Each structure stands twice: as C-alpha cells, then as structure tokens.
Amino acid sequence: MKELEKEQEDKKIVYEFNSKQETGGERSALSVDLEEFRRQFRTLKAEIQKLIVGQDEIIEHTLMAMIAGGHVLLEGVPGLGKTMLVRSISQALSLQFKRIQFTPDLMPADLIGTNILIEDASGHSRFEFSPGPIFCNLLLGDEINRATPKTQSALLEAMQEKTVTVAGETKSLDLPFFVLATQNPLEMEGTYPLPEAQLDRFFFKLIVPYPSEDEFEKILDRTTEKETPEIQKVFTGADLLKMGQLAREMPVAPSIKRQAVRLVSATHPESKYADPDIKQYVRYGASPRAGQACILAAKIHAILQGRFHVSGEDIIAVALPVLRHRVMLNFEAQADGLDADSLLDKLILKQQKEWQKD
Amino acid sequence: MMSEKESWKLLRRKVRQGVARWRLQNCLSILTRLTIIIAIAAALLNLSVYYLSFGLSALPFIGVSAVFLVIGVTAWGWGTKLDRSRLFRIMDHKAGLPDTIRSAMELRQLVKGGWRYCLLQQSAQRLKVIDWKSVWPVQIPRVFWLAFFCLIVLSAGLNSRYQAYADDILIAGESTKAEEKVEDLKAIFQEWESRINQSGSEEMKNMMEELAPMREKLKEGDLSDKEMMLELSRMEDRLEEMAAELNAQSLESAASELAEAFEPVEGLSGLAAALRKKEFEKALAEALEAAREFEDSDSPRLDAKNRDAAAERFSKLEEKFQQQQDKDMAQVMKGMKEGAKSGSSDPMSKAMDRMGRRLAQQSAADKQQQGLQKMMKQLGMAKSQLGKGMNIGQGLSMQAQAGRQPSDKPGSQAGSADGDNPFGDPTQLGSNRVLVKVEGMLGEGDSETFTLRAEEGRAEGNSGISQAQFRRYEKQSQQAIENENLPFSHRQSIKRYFESIRPNE
Numbered sequence: 120m121k122e123l124e125k126e127q128e129d130k131k132i133v134y135e136f137n138s139k140q141e142t143g144g145e146r147s148a149l150s151v152d153l154e155e156f157r158r159q160f161r162t163l164k165a166e167i168q169k170l171i172v173g174q175d176e177i178i179e180h181t182l183m184a185m186i187a188g189g190h191v192l193l194e195g196v197p198g199l200g201k202t203m204l205v206r207s208i209s210q211a212l213s214l215q216f217k218r219i220q221f222t223p224d225l226m227p228a229d230l231i232g233t234n235i236l237i238e239d240a241s242g243h244s245r246f247e248f249s250p251g252p253i254f255c256n257l258l259l260g261d262e263i264n265r266a267t268p269k270t271q272s273a274l275l276e277a278m279q280e281k282t283v284t285v286a287g288e289t290k291s292l293d294l295p296f297f298v299l300a301t302q303n304p305l306e307m308e309g310t311y312p313l314p315e316a317q318l319d320r321f322f323f324k325l326i327v328p329y330p331s332e333d334e335f336e337k338i339l340d341r342t343t344e345k346e347t348p349e350i351q352k353v354f355t356g357a358d359l360l361k362m363g364q365l366a367r368e369m370p371v372a373p374s375i376k377r378q379a380v381r382l383v384s385a386t387h388p389e390s391k392y393a394d395p396d397i398k399q400y401v402r403y404g405a406s407p408r409a410g411q412a413c414i415l416a417a418k419i420h421a422i423l424q425g426r427f428h429v430s431g432e433d434i435i436a437v438a439l440p441v442l443r444h445r446v447m448l449n450f451e452a453q454a455d456g457l458d459a460d461s462l463l464d465k466l467i468l469k470q471q472k473e474w475q476k477d
Numbered sequence: 478m479m480s481e482k483e484s485w486k487l488l489r490r491k492v493r494q495g496v497a498r499w500r501l502q503n504c505l506s507i508l509t510r511l512t513i514i515i516a517i518a519a520a521l522l523n524l525s526v527y528y529l530s531f532g533l534s535a536l537p538f539i540g541v542s543a544v545f546l547v548i549g550v551t552a553w554g555w556g557t558k559l560d561r562s563r564l565f566r567i568m569d570h571k572a573g574l575p576d577t578i579r580s581a582m583e584l585r586q587l588v589k590g591g592w593r594y595c596l597l598q599q600s601a602q603r604l605k606v607i608d609w610k611s612v613w614p615v616q617i618p619r620v621f622w623l624a625f626f627c628l629i630v631l632s633a634g635l636n637s638r639y640q641a642y643a644d645d646i647l648i649a650g651e652s653t654k655a656e657e658k659v660e661d662l663k664a665i666f667q668e669w670e671s672r673i674n675q676s677g678s679e680e681m682k683n684m685m686e687e688l689a690p691m692r693e694k695l696k697e698g699d700l701s702d703k704e705m706m707l708e709l710s711r712m713e714d715r716l717e718e719m720a721a722e723l724n725a726q727s728l729e730s731a732a733s734e735l736a737e738a739f740e741p742v743e744g745l746s747g748l749a750a751a752l753r754k755k756e757f758e759k760a761l762a763e764a765l766e767a768a769r770e771f772e773d774s775d776s777p778r779l780d781a782k783n784r785d786a787a788a789e790r791f792s793k794l795e796e797k798f799q800q801q802q803d804k805d806m807a808q809v810m811k812g813m814k815e816g817a818k819s820g821s822s823d824p825m826s827k828a829m830d831r832m833g834r835r836l837a838q839q840s841a842a843d844k845q846q847q848g849l850q851k852m853m854k855q856l857g858m859a860k861s862q863l864g865k866g867m868n869i870g871q872g873l874s875m876q877a878q879a880g881r882q883p884s885d886k887p888g889s890q891a892g893s894a895d896g897d898n899p900f901g902d903p904t905q906l907g908s909n910r911v912l913v914k915v916e917g918m919l920g921e922g923d924s925e926t927f928t929l930r931a932e933e934g935r936a937e938g939n940s941g942i943s944q945a946q947f948r949r950y951e952k953q954s955q956q957a958i959e960n961e962n963l964p965f966s967h968r969q970s971i972k973r974y975f976e977s978i979r980p981n982e
Contacts, residue, residue, distance in 0.1 A: 149591035370592055372583040374562040375576060427595040428584060430576035475570050 156362050156422055160186075162353050166211045169348040171204050172341065173334035177325050180440055181208065181299070183423075186362045187415040189322020190278055190298040192263070192313075192444060199327045200338075201301040205259045208299075210350040212359060214256035215293065221266035223309060227273035231283045248285060253277055256293055256356055260300035264310045271317055274298065278320040295356045315403070315447060322412050323437075324444035326460075369418040371429045376414065379434050382470050383410045386446050386463070394469065396462055400452035405445035412441045431474045438467050481594045484601035488581055491604040495568040495578070495613070499559070502615045504551060509621040515543060516624045519631035571613040577603055659695050662705070665855050666692055678845055684715055701977040706860065713856045720849045726803065727846075728839050729755060731794070738790040738813070741783050742825070744770050748832075757843060761836040764829050771826035779817055788817040805835045944980055951975050 160182060167178050177193070181204065184191045193201045202218070209216030219230060232251030238244045252258065253274075263271065277283055281292045300321070302313075318324070330338060341347060385392040387404030397404075417433035424433070439460065446459045479487070565579035572578070581600035585593065666688065673681040691708045728735065736752040739745040744767050751760035779787055795810035812828025815821075954975055958968050 149595055368592070370580075370584045370588040370596070372576065372580040373587075374566075374579060374583060424575075426575065426577075427592060427599050428576070428580035430580065432575045474566065 152365055153422055153425075153427075156365055157425070159354060159358060159362065160423060163208075163211055166350055166353050167204065167207045170207045170341070170350055171200055172337040173330045174200065174204065174327065177327055178204065179423075180323050180325050180437075183416055183419045183437070184322040185295070185297050186359060186366060186419050187322060187412070188295065188297075188360075188363050189412060189415070190300070190320060192318070192321040192324040193299065193301045193327055194304055194324060195301070195327030196305055196329070197303060199329065201327055202259060202261060205257065205299045205301075207350050209257045211353045212257075212356055213352040213354075214295070214297075214356050216257045216259070217252040217255040218259040218261060219252050220261045221263050221270070223265060223267060223311075225266045225270045227270050230270060230273045231277070231285060234286055248288075248290070250290075253283060254292060256295055256297065258296075258298045260298055262303055263300040264302045264313055266311065268311055268314055271311065271313060275316060275320065278317075295359055318444045319406050319408050321444060322416070323440040325440055326443075366415070366419045366422060369421060369427070369429060371414060371418065375429055375431060375434070378431055378470075378474060379410055379413045379417070382434065382438060382467070383407075383413065383442070385466055385470065386442060394466055396465060400448055400455070400457055400462060401446055402449040403447040405442050409441055409445045413437060416441060431471070435467060435471050439463055479598060479601055481597055484594075484597040485585070487601040488578070488597060488604060491607065491609075492565075492568070492578060492582065494609050495571075496564065498571075498609050498613050498615060499564060499567060502613075505615060505617055505621075507551065507553075509618050509624070511547060512621055512624040512628060516628040516631065518543075519628055519635060523631050523634050568613075571609075572604070572607045573612065574603055574607075659705075662709075662859060663692070663695055665859065666695075669852060672848055676845060676848060680719060681845070681848075684712075684719070687715070688712065699973075701973055703977050709856055709860050713853060713860070716849055716853050716856065720846060720853070723842050723846045723849070725801075726838075726842060728752075728757070728806070728835070731797070731806075734794060734797075738787070738794055738810075741787050742779055742813075742817070745829075757836055757839045761833055761840060764833040764836055768826050768829035768833060771822040771829060774822060776822065779820060781820075784817050784820060788814050791817055805831060805838075809835060947975075947978070947980055951979075 163182060164178055167182075168175075171178060181191050181193075185208070193204070195201055205218075206216065208214075219225070228251065230251050231253050232249050234246040235249050236244055237247045260274070277292060277296070278298055281294065281296050282289050283292060284290070298321075302310075381392050383405050384390045385394070385404075386397060386401065386409075387393060388398045388401045390404070393401075393404075413434055414429070416437035417429045420433040420436050421427075421429045442463050443459045446463065448457065448459060448462070452458075452462070562579060562583070565582050566576070569576050569578050577600045581596055584596060588596065670685055673685055691712075694704075732752045732755050736749040739752065740749040745763075748760055748763035748767055751757075751763050791810045791814035795807050795814060798804075798806040798810060809828045809832045812824045812831065816823070816825030816828065954971050957963075958971055963971075
C-alpha cells in the first residue's frame, strides 16, 4: 500500500513537471525548476556539512551520483567519515537506511534474504520470504571487499536492475535504491578485490582524502563537545528522483557526446585515441557504462554550474571518478608502481588540451 | 529579456563576426607560413647560386610559380571550409565560454520548448558583452616581419644575380646566331660551287677562287659579323660587274631592231618573231634553219624594191654593233647587207651561220645571267638578314612559308608575281597580242633604263656604343666565358666580337 502511494506521488511529480513545460509558462518554469534543483542541492549539501567537515568534493560527487540514480564506491582509510557521510545523507533525505558489514563468511542470503518455514496457528507450515537488509533505500556496504566474490555478486542484480531474485521469484526493490560501499585500501589481507562487473556498476569511485589541519580541528570541535549537530530532513527520496528526471532532460550537443565517447575510447589500449601509456599499462578500458555515467554526471554538473547545456568542462570535471575504477591495469603497471589515477590524470589533461586546441 | 528570435539573431551575428575573425587569422597564418617557406627557398637558391654554381634558367619559372602559389594558397586559406563544430569550439575558447556557442548552434534544431529558449537566451546574453576584437586580437606575427625582411634581402641578391645571368644569355644567344649565319653562308657557297661546276663558266670559277680565303675563314669561324658583311658587299660588287659585262654583250637591247631588219627577208620571219619575243633559243634554231635553207637555195630573198631599204637597215645596225665593239654581230650585219644588196643567198647563209653562233653564246649568257641574278639575290638576302640580326636560313624559309617559291617566271595574272622579286616582273598577259613598241614622248627608239643603287653603307652599327657600356658588356662576357660551359670556338667568337666592336679611345 505504502509502495503504491509512493509510486503515485512520484508520477504526480513527473506530471506536474511535464505540464509546466507544456504550458505557456514553460520558459520561466524551466529556469525556476533548475534554480530549485540548485537550491535543493545546496541545501542538502549544507545539511550534510553540518556533520561532515570538509570533503566538499566527496559530498558533491556522492549527491550527484545519487541524483543520477547511481551507486558510489568510497575508498579511504578508516576514520575519515565514510560511514558518517552515508548515514547523514540518509537522514537528510529521510531514506530507509541499512548497513551491512561485509565479512568473509557473509552469505548471499544474509544480504538479500531467504524463504523460511513458518508454522501458523493451525499447525500448517508454509514458506515465507524474509527480506534481507538489501530491501532499503540506502544501503551502506561497509568494507565491501571483505566478502567473498559469491556474496559480492549477490549485489549485481540489485545494483543494475533494482530487483532481487530469490527461489526463482523476482522482487523489486523500493526506489530510490542506492548502494554506497566503502573499502579500505590498506588492509589487503583477507580481502577479495571486487570483480570487474561489480566495479562497473558503481557510478563513481571516490577516494576520500585525509582532512586538512583546519578541517581536522573542526572535526574535533564537532565531535568532542557536549552537543553534536543533528541532521534535519531536507527533502524526500521522491524529490531526489525528480531532480534526476530533470537532469536527464538536459540537452547535450552531438560534438560534446563525441568528446565523451573519445575520452572513454581513449582508455582502451587498442583504440587509436589511446596514449602510449595507456597502451603500455592498461589491460581493459572503460565500458559503455562509463560513457553513460560521464554524460549523466556532466549534465548534473552543468545544472549546478547554472548552464542549460553540457560543456566539455563538465565531462572533464566528472571523468576521473567515473573512469578510475573501470580501467584495469596490467601487471606491468603494478610493477612500475602506477595507479589508474595517475594514468587517467595524464589522459584527461591531454584530452582537455586537445579540445581547447585551435 | 530578449525573445527567442532576438536571441537567435544576436547569436548569429556574433557567430558571423567570429567566422570572419577566424578567416582573417587563417589568412595571416598561411601568409606567414608561406613567407617563411619562400624565404627559406630564396636562401637555398642564393646558396646554390653563389656557392654551388647552380643554373639560373629556372628562375623566371620559380618566380611565376611563387606568385601563383601565393594566390592559390591565399584563396585556399580563405576558402577553407572548417568543420563547424571545431570553429565554434575555437570561438568558445577565444571568448572564454564553456562550449556555449557550440551547444547553442548544434542544439538549436535538436531541442525544443523551454530548453531551446533558455539555451539561446543564455548564449545570447553571454555573447552580447563579447567584443571579438578585444577577446580575439588578430595581429601579424613578428616572425612574419622577420621572414619578410629576409625575403626582401634575399630577393635583391637573387635579382642582381639574375640580371647578370640574363646578360650572359644575351651574349650566348648572339654567339649562337653568328654561328648559324656562318653555316647558312657556307651552304650558299656550296650551292654556288656546284652550280658553277655545272655551267663550266671560267669567270665564275675565277670568282669562286677569289672567295676561297673568305670560305677558309668561315670554316675556321674566324670571321666577325662586320667582316662578313664587308666580304659579302665586295662579292656583290663583283657579281654586279659580271652581270654588267654580260649585259653589255647581250642582244636583248637590239633584239627588236634586229627583228625589224630581218622581217622583210624571205625565210627570216620566224627568226624575226623569235627575236621580237626575245626567245633566243628559238631564234638560234630559226637562224640555223635559215642558214641551211639559204645554202641549199640561191633564190633571191628580197624584192628589188626592198633591197636598198633592207641594206640601209643592216648597214645602220652594222655601225651600231661596231660602236658597241660587237664584232660578231657587225660581221653578221655586214653579210646581211651584202646579201641584201646583191640579192644572193650565199652571204646571207654565212651571216645566218654566224648569227646562229652568236645566238648560242647569247643563250648561254642568258643562263649565266639568270644564275648571277639568283646569286645576287641570295647575297642581298644574306646581307639583309645579317643587318636585322636574323640568321640567313630563317629569312629564306620565311619566304617559303609565304607560299612563294622562287621562280624566274612572272605570274599570269595582274598583281600575282610569284618570283622572289618582291616587286614582281611585268604581268604576262594571257593573249596572242603582238607586242608593239610604244612610241614615247621622249623620242624614238627604246628608252634606256637605269637602276640607281645607293652605295652600301659601312657596317658601323656598333660604333655608337660608349666606352662605359662597352666595358660593362665586355666584363659580363668575360664572366659568362668563365662561368658557363661554352665550347672553345664560342669563347673565341665572343672575344673576337667584343674586339671588333671596341670603340675608339
């Protein structure tokens, strides 16, 4: 019942938005909608920043991914506030939040749920589905690389199709559904690197940096005093969906799309746009999902910049978090101590210069 | 707030201005690159000319090619059709806009409604404040001026070098012409020699012997234009003398009088007609025929009443020939006179026999005269061409090209003389009318004709050359001799030529 109401509400929002566009006031309505988009984004960000100090880019990118309906993989050493960030977002958006601590003995059923035998009052037994923690709006997969590939793979369907299949029965997840996963780059013992298919399903991979001195000081202030700030509910998941809908309408010039395609193609060692470094150190380049993510993220970035079109700058701005987990390096790169970021930084810089060339 | 139409108009205007800016920049860029390339080419050419003895015959070609290259490349640069997307990207970059122009231009047709309006309006508002001149300054690069300066300096160097080279070409060309003239003269002399051998004329053989030293000099190439001209003039004089001698002995002037005298004599009407027509070969045959006839038959050849008059005519002609010291003809007239007086055929037979011999000589002399005339014409032509600076063969061939083959016979229609005499011989009328001597106002008898010829001018065409000019030419000729790979004989010719035109100090 609750689901039905939510769905109707979502439809109403979309209808209102479309009718605004079709009426005489569509021109000003669009400007107003985009302004509202930016305002909501700023509000949400400000609310999260009540608790999270610094990490501007991380917060911004996480919100962008959520508006685009994508999942985020956060990588950083313990204690940088990854879990706190996710929890804050869930509080601000009033989303149903669940956290799973990934461990090597975690099984897929622990994640998605299972059919259990239930005996009723009359003594008849029947199987009833007991949903797992995945049935939520915002799932925090803590230390996701500690689970076995079998368990990690249980997330594949949920992340892409937003459904779960148990005992041959497919069940839809509530929308919006986001997976915000974290992983610790230091402790590699007993970890299972995420499979390529799983990585590809993450919209962004964000590297959470260590806070600066000022930020550190502020963190101390906020967390060691008597009162800690409380996150207020800013708007709902439905508003987030509406924002995503609006962002998808943003037009992209064909030549800009081509630039995005070339950028993604340039990560493939066999491509004609690839750098010598890419040819030497990359095993597999980014998939078409990277292109989709690039354009979607660029659209949101363009709206946030106050534009009515996507530019090459927007693509450059979002390229690194989109590409860094989708480029598989070869052994030679590891031997030479190179990581994907350093290679992609060079590639993006080169592409940027080419685009600006007269 | 601007309407969508206004926004689009403003956007288009700004884009057009941007395109013009790009074209201007493109032209300047191409011009600069071209100037650098030409300057490098000029530098290499200079190096080649001064240090590697590079031939300069291709210089005019290179010059013309360079001009066409500049025109072509400029047209190409201005007319280059740039990829629209790239052009808009450049304009965005210059204006510091984040792909605003590109997106607006590309998306105008693709999106509708509010998005298009907002997009165009935002783009127009951003472009409104853009002044292309300030955000996209188009200036001639410094390197252009540097390359241009180098090009001017190098071109000046090449030009001076080319001037010297052009003079070298002139000298070499003159040398070649002189050689061709010599070859033509050699051919003419060879033709003369074969003709004289055929005719067997002793006088002509003597003349050819006189020509031997000159021919020797021609063979050695040891004859300047000036010397050649003098030799040809001398030879022409000699030929004229011979022609005058032959003319003096000719019966041509007395042919009409002889015809009148012979006409009343029976059996000599054919001879008279042939003489009147100046057909000496026919006259010869008629005379020999008459001699045989007179010998065979002793019948009187004149009526009694005409004998005195005929004798009188023959007597007058005898006197005339005696005055002309033509003893043969005087004897002929004497025999005829005796025959007319006595009415006997015998003296007339002998006279006709003698007349026949004289006519045979006349026939041979006629041929000789024709040959002499031809030789004189060839000489005249050769001299004329030498004076004009053309080679002799070229002059003769020009005549052939005009469709006029040299011929001794006049044309059959008025104004169509086809001989090599530019004025033509008298028109021969195509009728059987008898040629009648016209009695003129000046008295009886044939009027004498004199052809007055101006004295041949001395070949002093080069005497006007100044000392300074001469020294310059001589210096250039020496440079040409040193630098160019000329045959030894040409070098000698060049040296001799300059010696011959050296002005008096």
